[in-house]
Amino acid sequence: MSGFSRLLRHPAGLFGLIVVAVLLVAAGVSLVWTPHDPVFTDSTRRWLAPTWEYPFGTDNSGRDIFSLILAGSRVTVLVAVGSALGAGIVGLLLAAFGALTRRWVRESVAVLIDVLIAFPTLLIAMLLAAAWGGSLLVVIVAVSISFGVNIARVTRPEIRTVLAADYVLAARASGIGSWGILRHHVLPNIAPIVIVQLSWGMALAVLAEAGLSYLGYGAPADTPSWGRLLSELQTYIGIQPLSVFWPGAVITVTVLGLNLLGDGLRDVTDPTLSEPATSAGGNA
Amino acid sequence: MTRFLLSRGLLLVLGLAVASVLIFLALRFLPGDVAQVIAGTDATPARIAAIRESLGLDRPLPVQYFEWVGGLLRGDLGNSVVTGTPVASEIAEKAQVTLPLALLSMLIGLAIAGPLGVAAALRRGRPAGFVLSGSAQALAAVPVIWAGMLLVIVFSLWLGWLPAQGFPRAGWSDPGAALRSLLLPAITIGIIEGAALLRFVRSATLGVMGQDFIRTAAAAGRTRTGALLTHGLPSVALSIVSVLGIQVAGLLVGTVLVENLFTLPGIGRMLVADVGNRDLTKVQSEVLVLTAIVLIIGTLVDVIHRLVDPRAREVTA
Numbered sequence: 254m255s256g257f258s259r260l261l262r263h264p265a266g267l268f269g270l271i272v273v274a275v276l277l278v279a280a281g282v283s284l285v286w287t288p289h290d291p292v293f294t295d296s297t298r299r300w301l302a303p304t305w306e307y308p309f310g311t312d313n314s315g316r317d318i319f320s321l322i323l324a325g326s327r328v329t330v331l332v333a334v335g336s337a338l339g340a341g342i343v344g345l346l347l348a349a350f351g352a353l354t355r356r357w358v359r360e361s362v363a364v365l366i367d368v369l370i371a372f373p374t375l376l377i378a379m380l381l382a383a384a385w386g387g388s389l390l391v392v393i394v395a396v397s398i399s400f401g402v403n404i405a406r407v408t409r410p411e412i413r414t415v416l417a418a419d420y421v422l423a424a425r426a427s428g429i430g431s432w433g434i435l436r437h438h439v440l441p442n443i444a445p446i447v448i449v450q451l452s453w454g455m456a457l458a459v460l461a462e463a464g465l466s467y468l469g470y471g472a473p474a475d476t477p478s479w480g481r482l483l484s485e486l487q488t489y490i491g492i493q494p495l496s497v498f499w500p501g502a503v504i505t506v507t508v509l510g511l512n513l514l515g516d517g518l519r520d521v522t523d524p525t526l527s528e529p530a531t532s533a534g535g536n537a
Numbered sequence: 538m539t540r541f542l543l544s545r546g547l548l549l550v551l552g553l554a555v556a557s558v559l560i561f562l563a564l565r566f567l568p569g570d571v572a573q574v575i576a577g578t579d580a581t582p583a584r585i586a587a588i589r590e591s592l593g594l595d596r597p598l599p600v601q602y603f604e605w606v607g608g609l610l611r612g613d614l615g616n617s618v619v620t621g622t623p624v625a626s627e628i629a630e631k632a633q634v635t636l637p638l639a640l641l642s643m644l645i646g647l648a649i650a651g652p653l654g655v656a657a658a659l660r661r662g663r664p665a666g667f668v669l670s671g672s673a674q675a676l677a678a679v680p681v682i683w684a685g686m687l688l689v690i691v692f693s694l695w696l697g698w699l700p701a702q703g704f705p706r707a708g709w710s711d712p713g714a715a716l717r718s719l720l721l722p723a724i725t726i727g728i729i730e731g732a733a734l735l736r737f738v739r740s741a742t743l744g745v746m747g748q749d750f751i752r753t754a755a756a757a758g759r760t761r762t763g764a765l766l767t768h769g770l771p772s773v774a775l776s777i778v779s780v781l782g783i784q785v786a787g788l789l790v791g792t793v794l795v796e797n798l799f800t801l802p803g804i805g806r807m808l809v810a811d812v813g814n815r816d817l818t819k820v821q822s823e824v825l826v827l828t829a830i831v832l833i834i835g836t837l838v839d840v841i842h843r844l845v846d847p848r849a850r851e852v853t854a
Contacts, residue, residue: 364551364552367548367552368551368552368555368556368559368832369559371556371828371831371832371835372556372828372831373787373789373790373831374790375793375794376789376790376824376827376828379793379809379812379824380560380564380820383564383811383812383815383817383820384563384564384566384574384817387812460680463680464680464681464682464790464794467682467797468794468809470809470812480680480682483680484682487682487686487798490686490689490694494694495690497683497686497687497690498687500683501679501680501682501683501686501687504680504683505675505679505680505683506678508678508679508680509674509678512674512677512678513674
């Protein structure tokens with residue numbers, strides 16, 4: 254628990270923890286309750302200004318924007334968690350293949366990682382969407398591949414360092430097999446790096462979902478999503494410009510929170526790495 | 538040096554080959570029949586057969602692949618399944634919007650990140666430095682589409698200075714109008730990429746400031762800032778060059794989103810439309826061209842870095 258309490262005393266980490274907690278609570282609450290039905294349309298309530306009843310106002314078809322954002326957090330959590338799981342699996346498998354196998358396999362995996370790094374997440378998602386049609390699964394698979402490769406690139410040298418350590422040699426000598434060494438020595442050593450990476454990867458996933466849903470290849474038409482909401486509100490930007498403020502602001506705060514959580518985790522788990530900033534930034 | 542160039546070139550060719558195989562396979566492992574997917578659910582069997590014929594889907598996968606790659610090497614990117622027009626000429630036409638947009642965005646990003654990143658490092662630990670790196674961290678979290686919308690609200694709807702969307706029909710024959718319509722999109726990408734870049738510049742500058750030659754210059758009577766500005770900036774510039782290779786990928790993604798936001802007739806908007814039309818031959822070549830750009834620029838950046846940095850040259854000698 255000492256790591257966790259150190260994270261609580263790290264301002265950026267604490268901010269990230271709060272953002273993640275609020276996001277999880279919002280998604281959980283929206284499963285059972287939203288102030289208004291997020292998909293219920295009522296032309297008599299079009300473009301209402303923000304009030305206590307409609308904190309963020311209503312959209313062109315009279316839907317409550319606050320309820321839409323609350324319900325949209327479910328998609329965000331689903332994509333973030335799904336992508337983190339996928340990226341973790343892809344990353345660790347690739348890293349293990351790139352570190353544990355024969356030399357020619359290792360070298361091939363290294364080249365594969367170098368090539369895949371050049372594919373932006375959005376391009377992978379577009380490729381998959383061309384073949385399979387757009388869906389949240391496509392977003393999750395695309396982020397899993399592109400961020401998994403990132404994790405593999407970062408952890409592969411680390412795994413090789415651990416494998417070359419004397420205590421691993423000692424473990425081998427005492428008859429522990431490859432699987433045992435992987436579980437008892439390699440995983441605990443790389444876990445902190447992977448957790449930090451996953452936090453940044455979730456930030457990337459939130460941005461990727463927003464971008465792809467905006468383009469129409471993410472969340473399906475009847476599912477509230479922040480990126481989809483942005484694209485719907487953009488159509489009426491001439492009529493009600495400030496309505497686009499809310500979905501964009503929640504995406505930004507969520508991405509910032511996940512990035513800062515990653516920064517905090519990095520500082521807490523490895524104080525020597527505190528200077529270079531490497532969290533996800535810019536475009537997905 | 539020759540050895541370095543050769544190995545780097547070989548790696549690039551290998552990378553392009555692997556990328557083309559991956560793209561090709563990603564579009565071949567479809568749920569069901571490729572021709573059916575392209576034709577749509579309500580297509581006649583004759584139309585499906587015609588598409589299968591034109592794609593050569595009746596032949597084995599390796600044959601299909603090598604025909605595609607063979608065409609690529611001759612500059613033939615195939616024809617659109619939907620409209621029949623050659624993909625290469627369409628990409629060349631749309632590139633007239635995308636390339637200037639990407640270049641302009643990069644210049645804006647560098648203009649923001651360079652000076653402000655160095656300033657953030659020089660003012661580290663003081664309020665100004667905190668504000669600079671804090672805003673960069675926050676800006677890097679902003680979705681590029683939202684940034685674009687906010688800029689449209691301020692500069693198009695409220696101030697009326699720049700067009701909110703579109704590209705002049707006359708294209709670059711009216712350079713003023715063309716540039717004006719690219720300005721807001723380029724600022725959108727430039728600000729977000731610049732924010733991400735600023736943090737690299739800041740840590741590169743901090744790294745240089747910790748080096749012995751800066752301390753020596755400071756000991757010889759220069760201020761630390763003066764020493765950094767006269768002796769340290771070349772090193773900072775070098776680290777920026779090496780990061781630019783990574784930034785290209787972000788820049789491309791930015792153009793895809795921003796071209797759709799501002800309805801600009803560029804490669805990104807074409808790609809999004811082609812994905813919607815299930816125009817697989819076009820998507821296949823477009824994605825490969827975009828990936829090739831990232832890989833080639835990455836290689837060029839590596840080579841330039843090696844040519845310019847005397848320390849790296851010594852290592853190979």
